[in-house]
Each structure stands twice: as structure tokens, then as C-alpha cells.
Amino acid sequence: MKPKVAFFDFASCEGCQLALLNCEDDLLAILAQVELVEFREAISEQAGRYDIAFIEGSIHREQDIERLYDIRSRSKVLVALGACACNGNVQARSNFVAPAENYKAVYGEEDRNRVQVDGEYWPLWTHTRVRAVHEVVKVDYQLRGCPMQPTEFLHLLKSLLTGREPSFPANAVCVECKKNENECVYDRGLACFGPIAFGGCDAICINSGHLCDGCRGLLPYANVKAHRQLLKEMGIDITSVQNRYRLHLSNEPDAGEVRR
Amino acid sequence: MSDSKSYKIRLEHITRVEGHGSIRIDTHQGKVEEVRLEIVEANRFFENFVKGMQPHEVVQTISRICGICCVGHQLAGLKAVEAAMGITVSDQTMRLRKMLNESQFLQSHSLHLYFLTLPDFFGAASILPLAQREPELVKRALALKKLANDYTAVLGGRALHPVANTVNGWRKLPDLGKVEEIYTRLLQSVPEMEAMLELIKTLKVPEYERETEYVSLKHPDEYALYDGEVCGSDIDTTVPVGDYRQVSNEFTVAHSTSKWSRWHRDSYMVGALARVNNNFQQLHPKAQEAAAELGLKSPCFNPYHNNTAQMVEIVHCTHNSLAMLADLLNDGLVEEEATYQPVAGRGCGAIEVPRGILFHEYGFDANGRCLDANAIIPTSQNINNIEQDMKAFVPLMLPVMSQDELALKMEMLLRAYDPCISCSVHMLDVKFV
Amino acid sequence: MSKDAFVDAGLYLPQTGRIVAIEQCTVNEKFFRLELTRPLQHRPGQFVMVTVPGMGECAISITCGPREDNILEMVIRRVGNITAVLHGLEVGDTLGIRGPYGAGFDLEEFYQRDVLIVAGGLGLVPLRSLLLPMIAAHQRFGAITIITGARSPAETLFRHELADWREKENVRIIELVDSTDHYQWDGEVGMVTAPIGSLVLDKNRTMVVLCGPPVMYKFVLLELEAHHQIPATQIFVDLERRMRCGVGKCGHCQINQAYCCQDGPVFRYSDIQNYPEGLA
């Protein structure tokens, strides 16, 4: 029997699901191997159990947490799909802003008051902390990146279909960067997160003339202390360093200074 | 139950305005009590957390608002940031950006039209059964979409959240060899695209009309996608982009986490149909021909024809891109320094993205740190209009349609606006509560 | 680079082996007997690289003694990816096999000598390839002492064979478990280091072979040194490292100067006793 595969999205740009649709060459082959039961929580959620559930997006609200619990309880394997699900991505930055500020900036003073005072009337607007999926439920695998890497998605799927452990080597982005023979951005006096960031993206940003901002999260052995020291020695001011760390890595345990 | 025509329809999690939405329809004894489009997506507060960032970081971050419109958000962001910094980009940069933008139109429109809309017309639940029934069709559609993705990737370095383009230029110019490859493939794709056009021609578009205000960019010299002033079909003049707040008049409603818009009347429409309505004469001649073949006359007041207008724009972007790519290959590329000096300032930028007009505005302090930000996305401008359409549509059709048919037509209506991808990839849950 | 050096174009291509028997030895270990397309012609102590098509490859010791036919025997512990897949296979399934690789033992060097074998945990698996021919020709050897250790009775291997070997007049077997949870355990309880002090060994004619988990070597060697002073040239250790190619190219199994896959996995202790990483 074909495994039942489902996709669910929470707060995200949905780029990861799009990245999957962009695997045009393999899409039909994938569909031949799995039964895609949900590609968004459309079919009544109470039904079905899933062999593999992919979760895209970060978790922001009480009702999202409930929904995630429910999905977890009905899924054999749960995969965090993309940076938002893996570490909260850019939106985790708002964990460092007072909620009142957030509401005010986006919806104005008046609505801010309404939301904060009357949570009942505006139930959809309740906002808690931005969390990665694994901060809420057990995650079996992570497909990192903003957006996720289709090759890794395929590798994971093939591995799960054949009962083998997928392998996502914990190598720095620098490894792939060198394989692509890029000029190191440090040579140009810019700071890169490649040495401490989880690779697997083929160093795609550096290949395109940019640098690495670590969207795939930090390596388990990331030498953050040395990295911060290096940026300091390069004369980058602390606000800029902090901004860089809070671009994709706000929720990484080792990335910030003391939090909360 | 249905003969008394008292029911509630709830279509859950349909649209995305940054994500999720539901439709609620309550009728009682044949009378519509309530039609409501609820937007239930979690807030992400982009406008707030980009504060403190530098211009290029803002642009990189803001593209994460939406995966499928990432290029549009980047370009609108870049235009706004550059306006704030007092930067005028080179002609080469402008040309590359126009191509990048069109590549996104091709990506997005082909995804929406070929994959999300077609199944409705074929009576399939989604593209999946269609892939079995019409494998050739699906393969052709896949190839066209892949080409569009590769087009974006060649210019922007990646197909999603491109990184090669930045403030005041290109971090790394596209490889001309690859550009040439894209040109050739795009040229070869014309017959394929025309085959899709033939197919779209045969689809039966529901008959329904409601005139509304159509809002888009307008440019004196070209079919406005990248540049122009704001044009509303209710007025004769255009409005400078800087006055966008006047246009969007954003307000909030309790049942939605998105903001709503209106201009000269209760609501307005943005997107392919609005553009075609406003700028028909500037479409590529081939696209005008296509419009004629598809039976799309401007102005057209049937929102379902937004799909048709998308097909017309696919034709336009394909031919226009071919011309731009040929020029590029002819002229070659010159290395330009993509640097800038941060200054205090404020700027707005507007651009047409597949779903309609998009506005960005930012303020920066003297160190180039973002002070405040505002983004008005097409779908949030459309929501109000969609709700108005539904309010008009339901009472009209209630007497002649079954509950299921009505639900389907509502979904199709919503999908016609192309509010997002995933909503339409899958059939919606239609719940009668 | 010399153009005419001998180059085996098929170095990385496995031959096919068909599984003809599987036995569950313990909860985590399974015994596999394979029929190959050609004889392995291996020496005791060598290993093969086992391929699960499409999945990967790992190093596995040959546990059978040298033989003429096409048979290969292995014991595989389930620890990760490939080994888990291997555990899911059935009789009739096929595997890819490369090898034999490694230096292995020279059996003749043991003739007329007393032999002490210390095997901890899985260590008995590779050493069985030495023990089988040794027991078969036991008259050619002096006293053979075998000490085996396991964490618990449930994790012991090859007990029936050990029982048979014990019947030979010059073979002594000491079976130990770290701790026991079973009333029927008839061996001893303790670490493999425990009996060493009380053994009577002639340091001039005793050959020692050790194989076990990384921590074992140091303690056994300390005991040997304290009680018997057997020269390092007469001691062999069978080591394990991460291995990717098995033929000295991938660099993973390097132990200071030595390559585990080529110079080992069986090392004469005197050759590596100065390698700080050797028994780490």
C-alpha cells in the first residue's frame, strides 16, 4: 500500500510547498509512489492517519498548537519542512519585540488596543511566541532551508519509502561553497555565516554572488563564539551583528546572547 | 433541507493572504443572511520586525512574505528602498528586473492556470487524477512551468527568494550562456503555450458579471508590469505611487487578520483582469490576438475571466520576454558596481505582481536602518471585492443552484482571483454547518 | 604515474552473494551465510565490504574460517542504517560483496605456540575465523585459552560452538558476562580482564589475540603486562574504525601512520603501541 503523505502549513510563505512543486522532473514519479492525502489542510482534518506528515511554517498561536498536537497524534513520521518549521526563520525575530509594538506597527493603535484588551472578540489575532515545530511536538526529521532543498526532500522521501535512515551530513556551508569554487566572501571583507551554518544547500546563495545568512540553522558544533569574535575583529558593529544573527537564527539556542 | 434553502456553507482554510482563509455562507429560507470571507492566518508582523535592518536586509527578508510572489516583493521592496536612498538604477538593471518580474508572471500564472484552475474545469478533484487521465497535458504544463522557474533562477540565482539582485544592481550578473539557453527554450515553448491556449479556449467560464473598480499600474509606453502610476477605472487620471494610501484605504475587520481595502466604491479588484481592462491596448499584439480568440473583451466585468486574462498575460510575457532576452543577448552585459551609501529617507515602490498591484514603503534613519515599513499586498486588496462578489453571487444563484453546485462555484470564484497556491491545489473542504 | 601498474578496473564493483541462511544470534545480532559467485580465498581476520544495493556499504568481518567453496559467513549487529536494512533481509535475497580486505592473521605463526584469545562482545565474530581453523587442527598448537565476555547472557555468541571446542584436550574456555540476570548462566561473572592474572602463561611461547570494544584493549594489556610480560610482538589486536572504501583510499580509518583497512584491522601490537590513537 502506498504511504499516505500529507502537507500542512502554518505561518510561512508557503515557498517550501512551492519548491516541491518546482521539482517538475520528479513530481509525477513522486505521485506514483505515494498517496497524497492532503496538500493543505483542506479535506476534513479529523479523518485520516498519515504515514508522513510534512509541516511547513512556524507556530504562533494557541489554536495552532492545538492543531499541531492533533496532526502529530495522527502521524507516524512528522517532518519539519523548511526554515520556518525548523527554527522559526525570519518571523522569530518578532519574539524580540513587545506584542503591543507588533500590533501597533501592523494594524495601528486602535486595533492594537482592541486585540490586547479583548482576546475573545479577536480570537484569530492572539499571538504567542514564534516557535519552531520541534519546540511544540516531536519532530522526526528536518528539511532545512528557506526554502527547503528539493534534492533533500527527494532523498528523505526515498529513504522513508525504502525504510532507510536519510542522511543529512552535518557539514558547514563552506564545504559546498568550496566544491563550487566560490571566492570566499570574507576575501571581499564581508561576513558570512557559512562556517557555522548547516550545509546541504549547495551554497546556492554564494554561488549567486550573495553570502550565507544561515537560513538552514546552525551546525550542532557551530563555533559561535569564534564567529562573533571574528565579526567583531572585522569592525562590524554590534547592532549589525545582532541583525544578521536575527535574520534567520533568532530562535537558535546558541545564536543570540541571553534570551528572555 | 435544501429545498427550503436554509443552510450554512463553510469552506475552510481556502485562501491565503499570507495563508489561510475560510468562506462562510449562512442562508435562511432562501435569503442570504451572511457571506463572509474569514482570513485566519497567523500574523507574522513583517512590517515590524524589519525595523532596524539595513536596506538590502529588508529586501531579502520581505521576500519571505510570500513564496510565489517573492520576486514581486523583492522588486517592490527594492524600488521603495532605492527611492528612499535616492538611487536611480542603471538601464541594464532595470531591464534585468523587468525580465525577472515577467519570469515570475510566467511561473505563477502557469502554476495557477494549468495546475490549480484546470482541474475545476475538467471536473477533477485536483491535478493528481488529471495526471492519470491526461498525462500529456500535465507533462506539457509541467515543462512550461519548469521553464519559467529556470528563467527566474538564471536571472536571480534561485527560483525562490532570488539573491542575485539587490539594491542598485546585480550581485552577480546572469550567465549569458544560460540566458541564451532560456531564450531558445522559451522560443521552442511557443507552440506548447499555444496548445495550452487552445485548451483554455474550450473551457466554459461561468456567466456572471458585476462591475467594480479595476486598479492597476499604468505606464505611457508599455504594458505596465514593472513601472507606472496607479490607475483606477473609476477615474480618468493616474495617481502617483507615493499616494498609495489614498488608494488602498486600509481598514481592519474582526473576522480577518488581513487588512481590507476600498477606493472609489465599496471595493476594487486588482490582478490580471484589472490590468487587461486598464491597459489592453498596450498588450503585445500576439496577446491581443489571444484575448480575441479567448473571447475576452475589454472591459470585462466577469471575475471568472481573471483566468482568461492570465492566459493572455502568459502570451504577453512570453513574447515580451523573448524580445527582451534577444536584446540582452545582443547587447551583452557590463559589470556594474551594486553599492550604495545609506542615507536617511523614505520611499515607496509599486509593482504589478501576478495577483495585482503591490505597494511597499519604508523609512530609514541616517545610518540606513529601517524605521518603519508598510506593505499592501494584492490579495488583501482583493478580499473585500471577493466578499462583495460573493454577496452578489449567492442570492442570484440560490434559486437556481444546488448547494453543491453553489459551493463549487464559490470556490471557483475565489480561485479565479488566484489568492494563493495551496488553497486551490486541493479541493476545499465544504462543510455544511 | 606508471601506465602499466596493475589496475583492477572492478575495484569498487561488488560481486553478488545470495543469502542461504540467517540465524538470529541475539536481539541485535544476526548470523548470515552467503553463497558467492566465486570463492573468497580469505585469511583469518580479514573483512569484506557489504553492499545493500542502492543503500550503501559497510565493513563486516568474515567469521568463517578459510575455505575452498563459495561460502561466506558474517555476524551483523544492528546499529544504524545499512545494518538495519541487512537485518530486514531474508534467505534468497542478494547482497554485494567486495573483498576480502585487510592483512589478517598468518596461522602458521601460531603453530606449536600457546594461544590466548580475549574477545569482548562482537570481538568473537572476527576471531572465529582464526579459531575455526585453529580448533580443526588443534593438535598443531599448544594450549589454547579462549576468554569471551559479554554484557549479559542474552548477548553471548556461538555458545554451542564454544561448548564443542571445549571438548578438545588442549582447549580451555572461560566465558564471562558483566552481570547476569539468568539463573541458567553456567559461565562466570566479571570482566574479561578478571581471569588473566591467574592464568599460567609462558611469555616466550604464548601468542595473544585481542578483539573487543575500544575500551577493552587498554585494560587487558595492563593486566597482561602486570602478570605475564608477553612481548608486544606476540600480541595481536583487531581494531575497528570508520571505513568507506576498504582499500586505503578514503582516509577514514587512519590510525596515526597506519591504515586500519590495509595494515589492519589485525595489528601486531608492537607495530602500533606507539600510536597514540591506536587503542584510544
Add this chain to the structure above:
Amino acid sequence: MGSYLATEEQVSTWLHLLAKERDLFWPRSVGQFNYSFLPLGERDEICFDRYLPTIVPPGRRLLPDDETLFTSQQGDDRLSHYLPPQPSAPMVLAGVRPCDLKGITQLDTVMAAAPADPYYHQRRVNTVIIAMNCLAPCDSRCFCSAVGALGAQDGADVFLTLLAEGVLVESLSARGDEILVKASFSLCEDGKERRLVAEGTRPLPFGRELAVVPEALPEMLRKGYESPVYHRYGERCYSCGTCNLVCPTCYCFEVRDEMSLDGFSGRRSRTWDSCMIPAFAEVAGPHNFRAEVGERQRHRLKRKFEYLPERFGLGSFCVGCGRCGRQCTANIDILNMVNDIAVEVGGGS
């Protein structure tokens, strides 16, 4: 195996001719400060000037990343059939500096050691090397002279030296003669003498220096096994592996299998690996034989200066190209590390 004198233009024409027949790699500028061996295109200009050692050394072309070891296909008999990869096309590595040349001969030795690596061998015999002499140190990073790589000519088929009067082209092998047939350079009887004169103008010392003579290194390193220097450098290290990936004598690889979605066919490939990455020496248990970054630094360094030289007997495996220091974002320089140890062990002069 004669010598010729030619103008840069003539040499350039000749190289372009060769490039028409097969892939010819020549260092080309990438980014602002770096170089890379890239295929020479029809319109590409050749820079004979002093280019820096490329980001990745030319020898990596002989052991490419993600090289197929075999593909497997399940037949109707349900058996897997293993197919070797297609043989690679002939190529020319041109503009190879002596340090990289020595790097390649070191790789040759490692890969030829029994059992020889068939794929490396196949590539190598199909590769012509046109080397380029060095008359001045590349930059403040290199130390080829200190490790005896500067004079290297072994392994090259053609050897170029930029003289004041033009380019000296020396053929060093029958293959060199073969590819020079196409050239119309004027014969030069006293080529070797001219080269020696030019080499005599090299500055002394040539680049940076080792604190001990290379022959004394293994002993010194053994003495300094427990040196805190490794750990001190380790504190700054990211374990990113860059230093290995850019080294001309690093060749370690990881093996990966990938199969098709339907599970019927597969491919095994080898990808570049690095002993600085923590998982490199990890085994089931789990146990890591070099869990500490300082231990990994030690392994990397000793491999270059002690382990491999002693194993293969061909002198230092560090060829002094300076790449690892140049590319390391943490500014960890192997020569500084050796010299620091020398000072500490007291082997320094």
C-alpha cells in the same frame, strides 16, 4: 624532449589549439582576488602573469567531487547489476605551479599504492600536464620552498618558464613532444641553462620559512604530540573543512548511495570529505576517535608532515601552496602552527 623559445602570444595560440581537441584548464580569475582552473574557452585570454594558487587545486580534477563509483540496476532476475562509470575524457591541466605539480605526484603515489584506484588512474593517464615555473613567491602565504616543492618538475609533460626574452617551453616527456608537434616554436639549445639562470634570480628566502628542516619534522611532531598549540588554534577553528578541501594532497572521500524513486536503480558516488569535520572518525557505539577539534587539527597537520611522508616516503605532503591558510576564515595557518609547535618543543632554531 627539446626546449623551445616562444612569445606569450605563440604559446597562447598553441594552448587554444589544444583546447579545441580536449578540455584544457588554465587558471582564470574568479571574484576579486581569486583564481580557478576553468576550461579555456575560445575567446578567453590567458594570463601568464602571477596568478595566485587557485581556490581548489588542479589535482582535484583527477579526483572529482561526486564521482560515480558504479550504477546499479535491478534486472528481471531480481539481481543487482553493477556497472562501472563511463571513462572520462582526456584533458590538459595547464599552468600548474610546482607546488600543485608536487601535489599531483603525491596523489599519484597514494592512488597507485596497491590496490590502485582505477578511476583516478584512468583520468591520470589521460591527463597531460603543462606546468608553469615560479620565479617569485605568490604572496605572503606560500612556503613551497620550505617544504621542497619549489623545484618540482616530476609529473609534468611540458614545463613553462617566463623569461625576459619570452616563454621557455621544455618538453619533459614523450607526451610533451606529442602535443608540441602542433606548436611552431623556435628550438632553443640552451633551454636548461637559461632556466637555471632565471631560477638564480629567485629571492632568498623564497617565501616563508619553516623553523626546522623538513626531515626533522616527524620527530619534532612526535615529541609535541600533546602540544597545547593544536588546541589553541582549535579554539578559533569552525571545523568547516575548507582547509582540507583546498589542499592539493587531501584526497579523503565519503561514499554515498542514492537510488531512484522506484527503487530499481541506484548510484554510488564518492564526495570530497574532510578530517576536520567531526563525523569523520565516528563509529557505532557511538565513539569518535577525534572528537576534539584540537585532535583533528593535530591529525590534519601530522598527516601532511609526518604520517603520509613516512608511509609513502616522498617527503612532505604539505607542498607549501598556502591555500589552507589563505582560505581559512579563522586565519589558521598551518605553517604558523608548525612553527609554534617547534618553538614550544624546542626544535626551533
